[in-house]
Amino acid sequence: MSFTETLRGSAGKLRGNAVKPPPDGSRPQPGWRRYWPMYAAVSPFFLLFAVFGVFPVAFSIYLSFMSWDGIGDMKSIGWENYEYLVTDPDFWQSIANTLIIWVLATVPMVFLALVIAYALHTTVRFKAFYRVAYFVPNVTSIVAMTIVLGSVFSDSSGLLNSMLRVINAGEVGWLSDPWAMKVSVAAITIWRWLGYNTIICLAGLQAISSDVYEAARVDGASNRQTFFRITIPMLRPVILFVVITSTIGGLQLFTEPQVMFPDDSGNVGGPGGEATTIVLYLYQQAFIFNRFGYGAAIGWALFILIAAFSIINWRLVAGRSEDATGTGKGKKKGKGRSRAR
């Protein structure tokens, strides 16, 4: 049976109206003749997704219960990978590092993106120039620019410390101090993604109908009131998008810390592993130390983390926007939930 036929069969079943079998060759099968091009058109994605998506994901569950170096035999070890995972201090450190870098990057970035977008929205001149200037980091190579910024952050001879010395502010161990390392990685992330998020926020601002502002002006609302009562609430979906994409991106951070702290000995993530993110740790365990089973288990931990954070984000921002409509729907929902508990 071909792949498209499989798809057709299952899709028909899902809808509850399975395509009829061909009537004894007397007439061409109408459904098949009509629909096969559409299934053929969508099948490349599903075929690739089956081979490089569904199968690996399913296989990674199996693999996470194995001990395997990628060459020898797989050995079933039950929950051992997961048991080791929860007691592995390096794993927990990588989670803490990732979350700290994520907060250090996302909070200032979302704030700055909103401010810059608002400034751009109210500015008439040079808008095209600003948009390109802010956006260009996003399309340039992360590897190349991390190398460049890494040398700017260099402890002994970097530009940043040279400037700090000029104003007698002392030196910061941008690539050696546990906190400064995270700040450096966060700074590169902000540099790279600020423009993107600004453009999204700007599009959100431009999508708000001028009628709403007109009405507010007629009712005598001040600029401040308009901004906090209209602009921000109406931007909630856009802010949600920005926060969720930043969270998912932040939890998957890999290239910046990997490039910034090159180390042939496999001790990735800089001195003391203080900039080892979860994906970097996964890479190190699986592809440097050849612990494929353990790498798969880390992958699942990452998945759970991303899912949890997406749900929390969704609840926080979506929940509040319900309150903002003044229907009290959000409150009622909260009460219902606490009663159920």
Place this chain on the structure above:
Amino acid sequence: MRAETAARVRTILGHVMLMFGALITIFPFYWMFVMASNTTGDIFAYPPKLIPGSHLWENMNKVFDGIDFWGSMGITVVAATAVTFLVLLFDSLAAFAFAKYDFPGRRVLFWIVLATFMIPMQLALVPQFVTLAWLGWVGSLKALIIPGAANAFGIFWMRQYAQGAIADELIQASRVDGAGFFRQWWTVGLPVLRPGLAFLGIFTFFHIWNDYLWPLIVMTDPGKVTLQVAVQQLNGVYTTDQSMVIAGAFMSVIPLIGVFLIGSRHFIANLAAGAMKF
């Protein structure tokens, strides 16, 4: 009069802030050029040299000695071009079907496409590598091209675009003329979808060109890597000659900035539109 002055002051303050921010964003590009065109000694001297020097050619030549720059560039160009072509082909076909045709299971299938967004690629990193190893693709261009040849984002984005851009009457007219699905896709769909395809194409091309983690894992032959991996290898080996390393970074970034500046307005507008549709 006073209100006017206040408004003007606010505008000027706004520009000062925006300009300051733009300077900070652009500075690393300038600094990259400064470092790539000076000797390592000059940049890391105290005080450092802040203006471009005359050693760019020299540093670039050292890059050619250090890594197979053109070979890596070739691999990157071939992979990015092939993926872009396949993504445009497969995603536009799927999007055309999802947007304009009713067939049993359409909603469910499209829902699955959307759901695949949610799975972080890193989750399946290890088994994906194992799958490729079993297929015997590790180290070959196939590993870079095939897994990314159709993607959920492109289908979603092109479907939204097709729904708005292609009039049902056009499809009905071509059906009356006896055109089948693929003919309609080719003659009615593609010409109308061209602006959307241009954006998706540039987006995909940039994405593959810049990708690092995946090529780092699957291109296991040190002599056959993508540009990003090659530049990072340069960084790992020659950390003492920063100017040369940065010259390599500079050379890997220039084509991207060029392409972006040509189509920036179109590209940014589409990206924003895509995000707003979620």
